[in-house]
Amino acid sequence: MAGRVIVITSGKGGVGKTTTTANLGMALAQLGRRVVMIDADIGLRNLDVVLGLENRIVYDLVNVAEGTCRLRQALIRDKRCETLYLLPAAQTRDKEAVSPEQMRKITEELAQEFDYVLVDSPAGIERGFRNAIAGAKEALVVTTPEVSAVRDADRIIGLLEAEELREPRLILNRLRPDMVRRGDMMTMDDVLEILAIKPIGIIPDDESIIVSTNKGEPVVLDPHSRAGQAYREIARRLEGEDLPISPPQMADGFMGRLRRLIGLQSR
Amino acid sequence: MNRPKVVFKGTRDGLLLRLDGSVPFGELLSQLRQRLQMSANFYQGGQVRVEWGGRQVLESERRELERVMAEHGLVLADSATPGPVSDGGAREKAQSPAGTELVPNGPAAGETRPDPARTLYVRRTLRSGQRLRYDGHVVIMGDVHPGAEVVAAGDVVVLGRLQGVVHAGSNGDRRAVVVALVFEPMQLRIAELISRAPDDASPPRGPEQAEIRGEQIVVRPLLD
Known part of the structure; x- marks a missing residue:
């Protein structure tokens, strides 16, 4: 049976597509799945950096598309997880170096061998985005609780539907429970009301993401990170588990941690 | 006017x-x-x-x-x-820059080591996504950032911080060396050999030189 090809996209830049791709890839691989991530952001590649694999790149997506190397040769195995692979983007080329048709072929070939093919889309709605969605059968839309990001997500969902990528699912990233409680930030319900698609998870704003990204270690590897936990849950939902999506609780104060420690409050 | x-x-x-x-x-x-x-x-x-x-x-x-x-x-x-400087296009031919066509001694057929006169001097910083390709030796007065790439048929000398990818001896010259004042390349290739940076960042030392010894790329301090 062929694997699932899922594009992670957002329209707006900087909302967490790459971080989400890296973490879902790692989380799925840790569930024992064979996963390959494709960095479709040619010319502004980042996924390799976030995964700490930059120094291993010899061949890339463009080399594969142009036939300078075989697909196998360009795949980089993750240094922590045996079933996780990366197909890196080229840095010295641009989006035009690959065509949607080539992407479709590459994802198809990878889907023969892997359970999941995750495609990290670049920002924007132009060629890079067209490439990223070309071979995808499913889509995850990442947004943050800001009007501009939500507006772009709405645009993207429209484009996905036009490409027959029905039922994209929403990841709300960087939610701050304290701001939500003060009424200063959109809630998941607010966002869902605008976008009218099904959610698949909420990622709380979490400093540990910045630390882990800078170190090239996906945050799902940190058992104490709340964002990591949220990503692990999304991975299980992708696997078909029916976990309820609950808004993240307030960032733990000292008392919260104490209560959790003695088991008075479950998350 | x-x-x-x-x-x-x-x-x-x-x-x-x-x-x-x-x-x-x-x-x-x-x-x-x-x-x-x-x-x-x-x-x-x-x-x-x-x-x-x-x-x-x-x-x-x-x-x-x-x-x-x-x-x-x-x-x-x-x-x-x-x-000679490109920011894309892996396929473009190695090209000589303005003026160097006058240099009479290009690499002779069958000889992979370029003539010393065939040297490109570049005074600028190479940034991520930029790629410098030259059919001879390259001297860079500036830094090579991560994500930048230098491909040279001969030696590569960086009078600055080298953090990108360098391929020296790209036509197969195993005698090619790579020198940098601050030597932290992401990846190093000499002729057909590849070595990559260690995953744990070690503190930068003084100027270093990489060369092939036996079947390996070795890095040693430039000054003993």
């Missing part, structure tokens, strides 16, 4: 486009557009050679120029003096 920065000249070998090397590329382009618009489709269908006026040309700039010319039905022939 200003001296025109963009001049078309008819020569025996067809049209020649002469560009002022000291003007920002964007300005050249807009002048070129104006000129092409003024003369409507006078130039239609012609092959044009370009004289860059000593400028280092980015591959993207070359393509941009090509596009503007194509809009007016002009075809860009091979540049008269192509620049």
Whole structure:
């Protein structure tokens, strides 16, 4: 049976597509799945950096598309997880170096061998985005609780539907429970009301993401990170588990941690 | 009135486009557009050679120029003096920069080690996504950032911080070396060998040199 090809996209830049791709890839691989991530952001590649694999790149997506190397040769195995692979983007080329048709072929070939093919889309709605969605059968839309990001997500969902990528699912990233409680930030319900698609998870704003990204270690590897936990849950939902999506609780104060420690409050 | 920065000249070998090397590329382009618009489709269908006026040309700039010319039905022939710095295009041929065509001793057939005179001196910083390719030795007075790439048929000397990818001896010269004042390359290739940076960042030391010993790339301090 062929694997699932899922594009992670957002329209707006900087909302967490790459971080989400890296973490879902790692989380799925840790569930024992064979996963390959494709960095479709040619010319502004980042996924390799976030995964700490930059120094291993010899061949890339463009080399594969142009036939300078075989697909196998360009795949980089993750240094922590045996079933996780990366197909890196080229840095010295641009989006035009690959065509949607080539992407479709590459994802198809990878889907023969892997359970999941995750495609990290670049920002924007132009060629890079067209490439990223070309071979995808499913889509995850990442947004943050800001009007501009939500507006772009709405645009993207429209484009996905036009490409027959029905039922994209929403990841709300960087939610701050304290701001939500003060009424200063959109809630998941607010966002869902605008976008009218099904959610698949909420990622709380979490400093540990910045630390882990800078170190090239996906945050799902940190058992104490709340964002990591949220990503692990999304991975299980992708696997078909029916976990309820609950808004993240307030960032733990000292008392919260104490209560959790003695088991008075479950998350 | 200003001296025109963009001049078309008819020569025996067809049209020649002469560009002022000291003007920002964007300005050249807009002048070129104006000129092409003024003369409507006078130039239609012609092959044009370009004289860059000593400028280092980015591959993207070359393509941009090509596009503007194509809009007016002009075809860009091979540049008269192509620049060596590209920011894309793995397939473009190693090209000599303005002036070095005069150097008589290129690498002889069958000999992979370039003549010492065949050296490109670059005084700038190579940033992520930029790629410098040269069929000889390369000396860079500046830094090579992560994500930048230098490919040279001979040695590569970086008088600055080397953090990108370097391929020395790209035509198979196993005697090629890589030298940098601060030596932290992401990945190092000499001839057909590849080595990558260790995953744990070690603190940078003094100037270092990489070379092939046996079947391995080894890095040693430049000064003992």
